Amino acid sequence: MPSSIPASGTADVTHTTQTVPGPKKNSALSDILSLLWRDKVALLSAFLLLIVLVCVVVGPWLMADKARALNLMARNAPPFSLEKGWMFVLGADALGRSLLARIIVASQNTMLIAASAVAISIVVGGLLGLIAGYKEGWISAVLLRLADAIMSFPSMLLAVIVLFVFDPGVTNVILVLAVSRIPIFLRTVRAEVLEIKERMFVTAARAMGARTDRILLQHIAPMVLPTLINLAALEMAFVMLVESGLSFLGIGIQPPEVTWGLMVADGRNYLGSAWWLSFWPGVAIMLVTMALNLLSNWLRIATDPVERWRLQTTVGKNV
Amino acid sequence: MGGFIFKRSLQSVFSLIALIVLVFFLARLTGSPADLYLPQDASPEVRFQFNERLGFNDPLYVQFGRFLVGLLHFDMGESLQFSRPAVDVVLNAFPTTLMLAAITMPIVIILSVITGSLAAFRPGGVFDRLASFISLIGASTPNFWVAIVGVLVFAVTFRILPTSGTGTPLHWVLPVAVLTLRPTGVLVQVVRTSMITALSSAYVKTAKARGVGSRAIIFVHALRNGLLPVITVASDQAAGIVNGAVIVETVFGFPGIGKLMIDSVMLRDFAVIQAAVLVTALAVFIINILVDITYALVDPRIRYS
Numbered sequence: 001m002p003s004s005i006p007a008s009g010t011a012d013v014t015h016t017t018q019t020v021p022g023p024k025k026n027s028a029l030s031d032i033l034s035l036l037w038r039d040k041v042a043l044l045s046a047f048l049l050l051i052v053l054v055c056v057v058v059g060p061w062l063m064a065d066k067a068r069a070l071n072l073m074a075r076n077a078p079p080f081s082l083e084k085g086w087m088f089v090l091g092a093d094a095l096g097r098s099l100l101a102r103i104i105v106a107s108q109n110t111m112l113i114a115a116s117a118v119a120i121s122i123v124v125g126g127l128l129g130l131i132a133g134y135k136e137g138w139i140s141a142v143l144l145r146l147a148d149a150i151m152s153f154p155s156m157l158l159a160v161i162v163l164f165v166f167d168p169g170v171t172n173v174i175l176v177l178a179v180s181r182i183p184i185f186l187r188t189v190r191a192e193v194l195e196i197k198e199r200m201f202v203t204a205a206r207a208m209g210a211r212t213d214r215i216l217l218q219h220i221a222p223m224v225l226p227t228l229i230n231l232a233a234l235e236m237a238f239v240m241l242v243e244s245g246l247s248f249l250g251i252g253i254q255p256p257e258v259t260w261g262l263m264v265a266d267g268r269n270y271l272g273s274a275w276w277l278s279f280w281p282g283v284a285i286m287l288v289t290m291a292l293n294l295l296s297n298w299l300r301i302a303t304d305p306v307e308r309w310r311l312q313t314t315v316g317k318n319v
Numbered sequence: 320m321g322g323f324i325f326k327r328s329l330q331s332v333f334s335l336i337a338l339i340v341l342v343f344f345l346a347r348l349t350g351s352p353a354d355l356y357l358p359q360d361a362s363p364e365v366r367f368q369f370n371e372r373l374g375f376n377d378p379l380y381v382q383f384g385r386f387l388v389g390l391l392h393f394d395m396g397e398s399l400q401f402s403r404p405a406v407d408v409v410l411n412a413f414p415t416t417l418m419l420a421a422i423t424m425p426i427v428i429i430l431s432v433i434t435g436s437l438a439a440f441r442p443g444g445v446f447d448r449l450a451s452f453i454s455l456i457g458a459s460t461p462n463f464w465v466a467i468v469g470v471l472v473f474a475v476t477f478r479i480l481p482t483s484g485t486g487t488p489l490h491w492v493l494p495v496a497v498l499t500l501r502p503t504g505v506l507v508q509v510v511r512t513s514m515i516t517a518l519s520s521a522y523v524k525t526a527k528a529r530g531v532g533s534r535a536i537i538f539v540h541a542l543r544n545g546l547l548p549v550i551t552v553a554s555d556q557a558a559g560i561v562n563g564a565v566i567v568e569t570v571f572g573f574p575g576i577g578k579l580m581i582d583s584v585m586l587r588d589f590a591v592i593q594a595a596v597l598v599t600a601l602a603v604f605i606i607n608i609l610v611d612i613t614y615a616l617v618d619p620r621i622r623y624s
Contacts (some may be wrong), residue, residue, distance in 0.1 A: 149334035153600055154561035156577075160584055161592065165345050241461055245566055248463045249581060264464050271471050278471075282464030289459035 003094050042259050042298035045291035048210045052288055058192040059104040067101040079276045091276040093267075099276060101282055102263065110285075111258040113170060114240040117177035118232050126228060129189025130216045134197055140190075147183035155180040155242065163251045173252050177239050188231055192224045226303035233296035237289040260285050324608065331604040335597075339390075342596045347589070363540055369550025373397075386593070395597070396590030400583065405590035409576065409598050415485065416568070416575035417602075420560050423498045424489065427556070431503050432549065435510025435539050439545075442515055450507060462563055466497045466570040483572035494567045501563065502556040509552045510545065517545040543617070551613050557606045561599060 009135045036043055071092065079091035079099075090099040132140040136179025150158075159176045166172045194203065197220065205215050246252030260281040267277030361369075370376045374385065389395060395405045431454075438450040473480040473493060481490050518541050519525065526540050565577035572578070576595055583591040 073449035098621045124567050145330065145333055146337070148330065151558075153334075153603065154558045154565075155581060156565045157596060157599065160565070160581060161342065161345050161596070237459065241459075242562075245463055245562075248461075249566065249569060251581075251584075261461070261463075264461070264467065268467055271467065272475055275471050278464070279466050282461055282468070285464065286444060286456070286460045289461075290455055293455060293459060 009057060020300035031082075036298070037160065039281070039298055041294055043303060045294040048291045049295065052107055052111065055104045055107040060108050063101040063104045063183060066098055066104040068097065070095050070097060072091070075273045076270075078274075079280070080280055090280050091274070093277055094274070099280055102258070103260070103281055106258045106260050106263055106281070107284070109170070109253065109257055110240065110261070111288075112175070113134065113174055113253070113259065114236050115241050117239050117243075118236045119176035119236070120153075120174065121181040121185050122232055124178070125185025126189050126221075126224070129186040130193055130224075132186060132211065133193025134216055134220070142188065144190075147186050150180060156245065157229070159246055160251055163246065168251050168254055170248075170253060170257060173243060174244065177243060179298045180242075181239060184235065185228070185231065188227060189224055192227055193220055196220050196223050216231075226299075230296050230300045230303065232291050233299060237292035237296075239283065240285065240289060289312045324612065328608065331608065333399060335604065338600050339597065340592075342593055343386055344379070347379060347382070373399075394595040398583075398591045399588045399589070405588075405594040408591055409579065409594040412574055412576045412579040412595075413598060413602075415573055416561075416564050416577060418565070419491075419494060419498065419564055419573070419575060420557075422495050422504075423560060424557075426495065426499050427502045427506060428549075431506035432459050432512050432542070432546070434503075435507045436514050436542060436545070438507070438511045439514035439518055440533065440537055442511075447511075450511070454470060454504040454507035457500045458508070459504070460500060462497050463566045463570060464502055466493070466499055466567060468572070469493045469497060475547070483570075490571075494571045495571060498560060498563045498572075500569050502559055504557065506549065506552060510549055513548045514545040516539055517541040520544070547614070547617065550610055550617065557610075558603055560604065 014090055036046060045155050076092065076094055084242055088100070090103070092098055093102070132143045158180060185319060202215060202219055205219050210219070243252055243259065244264065247259050247261035248265040250265065253262055255262065263281035264278045264285075267274070267279070267281070270277050335389040343380060367376070374382060377385075386396070397403070398405045398408045401408050409488055434450050434454070438447040441447055469480075470482050470493065479494055481487075484490050514537075518537070520541075523536055523540055526536050531540070561577070565581065567573065568575040568578040569581055576599060580592065580595045580599075582588075583595065
């Protein structure tokens, strides 16, 4: 398995492992972990995301001082040189602040904004999708038309206008991103519910007198959850890209708060003399986005009982 | 078919009206243009006259009513920054963005259809893995970052391309390349998936058994069916290209509608924002309807009634 080349977007390639596991009596968690171990690309992505998670949680706490410390000796220090210490391995900015430390500190805002926006759109979009799928009629029609209106309008323009009207602080950026992604979750959940609600167990629950909210939350929602989790990883990647773009344009996160997108924008003025200022934060965005995409692909297969065998057995070239 | 187009247009009109209302009231919230266009020490009387002349002192519903009446005459007010009708300003900037999209879209489609089809022919093969990896990078890279790195490499270091502006065809190379990247990355994956399905269908096996060459199988037999999902995704990418255009036009100083809109928001130019948003929304809606019609023409199973 060439772990240097990640597997592609769909189900049927390169999950080549030789062993066929016998029926084991493992917990679900260790089951998933052993599946993850088999797919080295997904494993690598998960590992990278884990590192980022550590940075998000303890990074600002450990590195905040180092990210602010001015070091005149290290002004515009180029990357890949260890003579100023490993903190300057990615170079330093015009004030001699370590770029590595700044990227680690900025990871918190970057990831938290994306995660909060996605969390809001999952909850709101998911609930509205449950309703729109289960109750047809005018509510569903109005929700879908609204979703269409938001979807067909370029999200960047909506964000540009809204963020200028209200201050472009962290909260408003999260809200704008959440609103622009709610339709995706609404539509996905609705499509699943339309299919699930015709199944026997839902009919049975209804026949036994279960209330609508109970049917939706206890019976239907768990069925939709795997799709939602998988979509969430993809959306997280997308939202991160949009947030970086907004911050880059100067209408997203405002200094002194810092995100990776903002760091790229700041470095733009030093493009000729210190290219690394824009370069590394962009690489960070790209790597995390790729890892989220790859992991989402893997999750889609791993959580689908029909597809899971692809991860457990040797697959042929053509499917 | 006529009924279908009518129904779709009606839905679009609904969305359009929602947008008009939203944009009008949001734009009014951005703050008073008097703060921006008059000197800081302007007296209250001067401010009042400024607002009176432009109609900003009237109640919001009066302003909105005036705005709607104007819309019917294709009059969306006067641009404050240019002192010209807002519609003119927007229609002036529109061709640049349209051109950007018109060059980008065919490149995206041709590139991704060819790459995706070839990748689908041998899933798991070397070409497939390479194509998947590269398309993943394309879909994951922030376009403003690519734009900056592109300027750094081709304009600053090698000096073979200009940094910004629109003068010569060379000016278009970097913006179009940056704009192409993300949609292509997404679309290659879509083409690949749908082509794998199409290639494993019975009629392709029949063609193979009859000894049809593999190139003919891919591009004649499978592609027609494999293209269907591509058309849907391509229409989503139309909105995506407008998103990308805002960033690309800003980085490269392209006088298109994206840059105009950002500038106008910064300068609180209500009229231009409204006009620009409406014209863009209209364009996106028209594209969506055209895509639906194409879909019906290509797929004989779909008959809208």
